[in-house]
Amino acid sequence: MRRAAAERTPESEVRPDLVGARMRQFRKERGLTLRGLAAQSGLSIGFLSQVERGVSSIGLTALNGVATALDRPVAEFFNGDGASPEGATEAELPHHFTLTRGDNGANQYVSGQQTYRMLSDRGPGLVLEPMMVHIAPGGRREEAYGHAGEEFAYVVRGELLYEVDGVEHRLHPGDSVHLRSNVPHRMYNDTDELTTVVSVVTPRLF
Known part of the structure; x- marks a missing residue:
């Protein structure tokens, strides 16, 4: 069954450890320590350290708190080039539905x-x-x-x-x-x- 789990993640997709690496990069760019990021995000220092080292994963909602503290869009933690997700812009979308x-x-x-x-x-x-x-x-x-x-x-x-x-x-x-x-x-x-x-x-x- 683990083989099935691996099949859903082809090599063309982002590396699972990229999120932690990007978190460390953005934190250092803002001059924040792990303690400072923990205080602003509401997550513990130990957990954030594990995520940065690729030991633990972080859910999207918790990552959103980190992104807010680092003033970065969530998508930039997954895209190596910092680009926004593909798709239509707001100007191209109707206001009442998608x-x-x-x-x-x-x-x-x-x-x-x-x-x-x-x-x-x-x-x-x-x-x-x-x-x-x-x-x-x-x-x-x-x-x-x-x-x-x-x-x-x-x-x-x-x-x-x-x-x-x-x-x-x-x-x-x-x-x-x-x-x-x-x-x-x-x-x-x-x-x-x-x-x-x-x-x-x-x-x-x-």
Whole structure:
């Protein structure tokens, strides 16, 4: 089953350790210590150090807090050249909806054991961030983290441990969780199979 997890991440995609390397680069460019970044992002010094060294992965919502502290778009942590994700600009999009086809080649971002596939194009004024998240087995647990907004997760395949405010809940296919994101939370795949989740968060991350 680990072979299946590897198949979903071809060599053409971003390296899983790129996020940590970019975090270290941006932090040093701003003249911040790990202690300073921890104070501004709400994450611990130890966890940030592990992410920078490629020992731990970081979820998109926690990464959004780091990006805000470093005054960088989230996309720049995944793109080696700092370019924005491909897609239509706001001027080209209608103000009331977007339409995303399954064969459009949606943007994907890899962070450690997790691959995030964006499920909608950008749209001015839209606040939901819908994603398909593939979580490979193993890896280190992320640090529990609270942030502004709401979060919804629906398990499509596999099993997921979803911890909310220190309490673990095991989710199976068809199960879902919906919470205010200011409550510390984290998710983890402790099985030997790939887990697939549809996740919707606010605010938008890209």
